[in-house]
Amino acid sequence: MVDILPFNGLIYNKKAATDMSSTISPPYDIISSEEREALLASNPYNIVNLILPQDSNGKNKYELAKNILQDWTSKNILKIDSEKCFYIIEEDFYIKGQKRRITGFIGLTKIEPYHTKKIMRHEKTLSKPKQDRLNLLRSCRTNFGLVYTLYSDTKKEISGILNTETSKKPFIDITTEYDKTLKFKLWRLSSVSAAEKIIDLMKEKTLLIADGHHRYETSLIYKNETILNNSADESCFMPENYVLTLYVDSGQDDISIFPTYRIVKFKAYPGSKKILQTIDNYFNMENPGTESNDFINKKLQNSSSRERKSFLVYFKEKESYFLTLKSGVNKIPQYNKKIDYEYENLDVNILHKFLLNKLEAEYGIEKIKYSRSIEEVKKNIDNNNFDIGVILNSVTLKELEKISSAGRLMPQKSTFFYPKPCTGLVMYKFDNTKI
Secondary structure, three states: OOOEEOEOOEEEOHHHHOOHHHOOEOOHHHOOHHHHHHHHHHOOOOOHHHHOOOOEOOEOHHHHHHHHHHHHHHOOOEEEOOOOEEEEEEEEEEEOOEEEEEEEEEEEEEOOOHHHOOEEOOEOOOHHHHHHHHHHHHHHOEEOOOEEEEEOOOOOHHHHHHHHHHOOOOOEEEEOOOOOOOEEEEEEEOOHHHHHHHHHHHOOOOEEEEEOHHHHHHHHHHHHHHHHHOOOOOOOOOHHHEEEEEEEEOOOOOOEEEEOEEEEEEOOOOOHHHHHHHOOOOEEEEOOOOOOHHHHHHHHHHHHHOOOOEEEEEEOOOOEEEEEEOOOOOOOOOOOOHHHHHHHOOHHHHHHHHHHHHHHHHHOEEEEEEEOOHHHHHHHHHOOOOOEEEEOOOOOHHHHHHHHHOOOOEOOOOEEEEOOOOEOOOEEEOOOOOO
16 A cells, blocks of 8 residues: 655745746756756756755855755745645656657655565665765755656556646646756646545555655655654654655656666776676677767667677777677576566676676776766766776666566666656655645
């Protein structure tokens, strides 16, 4: 049973914050330092002030975010919405020149530990981002960003309710300043009967976290420590028991998953030849002679269609090699379940098992950066910031759902759901929101 609630969201006051298209931002974890500066320049009230605060005049950055939040609420830049509702969100975007659309709704989810199997994850998390988000949550007591989840609505019962509302005029309709290809619309679903119907239907669902694992797990930690500090029974109502959530029907055709590429810096980079020698037992190697993005993508897709596990590795020496796992390398007889075999043979697991883990053991990895852009991978290597970049195929939604249902976890940053929901359209403030 998944428990969800409508709520009074924390939203921007259109009159005070002026242009809302320049107050929102991408999620905190994909904003570069350059992009942060551009967001700040676009509007003094951009949400990046709160989600990525910077140390200033000796003040702790989390305290700074708290002070900014208090200042903006006192000046009515941000206000608590007058209506308790679910918020319906529609996002238009483009992939390869084709317009696409995803529709979902935003509400509050009662936080549950993973072992209840009400909310499922699909990848591992990192401790450093969770500590950062936890510090911000402790200070501001506000969910600024969304946990993006998927649910199954095969009978289209929830979709039918949402479609009735989206035929009306939205109260927010903007193209984002940070990306002119993204457009968001937002409606309030305040009908008590419609909300109750959605709540009842969602009780029979499970949620799969598509994006926001760190935010969800941070909220779980904060909930547990709040209960402990207040000696409260978990059954008692507390706003900390809930997390701001985007719910998206997984049956929509335009849901897109991109791969997340790896950019690696070694503690002692041995050079491309030595690396190729180290992994020679596992991969067939081919120097393609070209590195155009179109060629790379077609080559990887062709390999995937033939059920081969391949990667392109771009080296510091500006050399590229296609690596294809040799036949028989990953055939382990103790796989007695089909799901075990499918899980172990995911491209991202092959990448870590036979490439990154082997190189880590030999040369030590100082840091890994994640990107969905081939251009960014090459730029980081060419600028001598990193040593190698690895381009790979993405997991499919069906693979993701099957593996998550079986309780398997992929390495951190295995997927990139596109587009990511923006931050700042609707937020959840614990101290003022009425449930």
